[in-house]
Amino acid sequence: MADPREVREVLADLRAEGEEVDGLVAGLPEAEWGRATPAVGWSIAHQIAHLLWTDERAVRSAVDPEGFAREAQAALTAPETFVDEGAERGARLAPAELLARWRAGRAELLEVLAGRPRGEKLPWYGPPMSVASMATGRLMETWAHGQDVADALGVRRVPTARLRHVARIGVRARGYAYAVHGLTPPAEEFRVELTGPGGEAWVFGPEDAAQRVSGPALDFCLLVTQRAHRDDVSLVAVGADAERWLGIAQSFAGPAGPGRAPGEVVRR
Numbered sequence: 647m648a649d650p651r652e653v654r655e656v657l658a659d660l661r662a663e664g665e666e667v668d669g670l671v672a673g674l675p676e677a678e679w680g681r682a683t684p685a686v687g688w689s690i691a692h693q694i695a696h697l698l699w700t701d702e703r704a705v706r707s708a709v710d711p712e713g714f715a716r717e718a719q720a721a722l723t724a725p726e727t728f729v730d731e732g733a734e735r736g737a738r739l740a741p742a743e744l745l746a747r748w749r750a751g752r753a754e755l756l757e758v759l760a761g762r763p764r765g766e767k768l769p770w771y772g773p774p775m776s777v778a779s780m781a782t783g784r785l786m787e788t789w790a791h792g793q794d795v796a797d798a799l800g801v802r803r804v805p806t807a808r809l810r811h812v813a814r815i816g817v818r819a820r821g822y823a824y825a826v827h828g829l830t831p832p833a834e835e836f837r838v839e840l841t842g843p844g845g846e847a848w849v850f851g852p853e854d855a856a857q858r859v860s861g862p863a864l865d866f867c868l869l870v871t872q873r874a875h876r877d878d879v880s881l882v883a884v885g886a887d888a889e890r891w892l893g894i895a896q897s898f899a900g901p902a903g904p905g906r907a908p909g910e911v912v913r914r
Contacts, residue, residue, distance in 0.1 A: 650764060656781045657756055659808045663785050664752045667697075667792035670801060671745065679741040683798040684873075684911050686904070688733065690798055691744060693791045695736025696729070698748040700787060701755045704780055707768045708758045715769050722771065725901055755784065772822070772899040786812045786897055790871035797873075797911050805843040805864045813840055813863050816870030816897040817850045823894050826902045832857065832887045840866050857885035859892065870897040872905035 671679070671694060679691040688696075707714040721728040736744060759777050767774040775783065789812055796803050817838050824831035837855035840848040840863040848863055859866070861881035868874035869881065869892065876892050883889040896902055 653760075653764075653778050653781070656778055656785065656811060657760055659811060660781050660785045660788070661752075661756055662806075663788045663792070663808055666803070667694075667788055667795065668745075668749065670792065670795050670799065674741070676741050678799075679744075681798050683794040684906060685794050687730075688794070689737060690795050691737040691739075691741065692733045693794050694744055694748055695739070696733040697788060697791055698736050698744065698751050699729075699732035701748070701751040701784065704768075704784055705751070705755050705758050707770060707780070708762055708777075711769050718769065718771055729900065770899065782811045782815060783899075786815050786871065789867070790873055790898070793868070793871070793873045807842060807844065807846075809843065809863050809867050810848055812867040812871065812897065813838075813848055814850070816866060816895060819870070819897050820891060820895070822899075823891065823896050823902075826896065827894050829894070834887075836888055836891070838866070857888040857891075859883050859888050867897075870895045872896055872898075872903050874911065875906045875908045877908040878906075878911075 671690060674690070679694075680689045682689055683693055685693070703714065703717075706717070724731075736747075739747070759781055762768075762777045765776075767776060768780050770780070770783075785808065789808070793803070817836075820836065821831040834857060835851045835855055837851040837853065837858045838849065839858070839860040841861070842848050842863045859881060861879070865874065865879035865881055869876065869879050881892060883892050894902065
């Protein structure tokens with residue numbers, strides 16, 4: 647069960663992450679919202695619309711779990727398209743309306759999650775999630791789709807300690823990444839040793855694990871959110887299973903995406 651302080655901290659980080667991405671798009675001319683991002687077929691408007699759509703789904707999960715469950719069941723009959731359809735609907739809005747709705751949705755989500763009782767599990771498209779896990783998942787998505795916006799605009803964002811939330815999901819989702827590819831995950835635990843933006847060490851897994859991954863936290867987060875190809879990150883894998891995991895890693899629920907091709911995104 648998550649500590650109330652942990653919930654408050656992740657909600658504060660979720661708020662900050664949303665505000666950072668908001669800053670990327672707040673002053674964009676209307677025509678720029680149609681600019682293509684590295685996600686095939688998705689403009690900047692699609693990226694923000696997806697965040698709006700997912701935040702709205704998270705709110706419904708908390709306030710109307712039965713209604714959400716029915717909606718999720720219907721959506722999962724078309725697992726390859728329902729996310730794109732949600733983004734497409736939002737992307738048709740005028741940019742000013744889309745931005746206003748996303749801001750309102752972010753505020754509502756923070757308020758709703760802050761008010762949920764301790765220990766509650768919220769339904770989602772995968773296993774049910776605690777309030778802390780839901781907030782962490784929303785932060786991960788906000789950061790990842792914000793990266794698509796930044797890449798489209800040629801903006802280099804300064805990495806923050808909030809990446810620890812993204813890294814933690816990436817580590818915890820290892821078994822899921824194997825399952826999505828129809829593979830059986832190795833039974834043994836892995837050791838992941840990352841260097842945070844301020845030089846701090848973020849470690850996961852037993853110290854004596856044979857399968858190991860190490861490198862910059864930013865690179866790990868880009869990889870597990872499929873915002874960078876394995877060839878374009880400075881991660882070191884020790885062990886065949888660790889290397890295989892880095893080739894299929896994903897931190898998000900749903901089918902494995904195509905990811906990025908080698909050298910597709912150049913970040914200066």
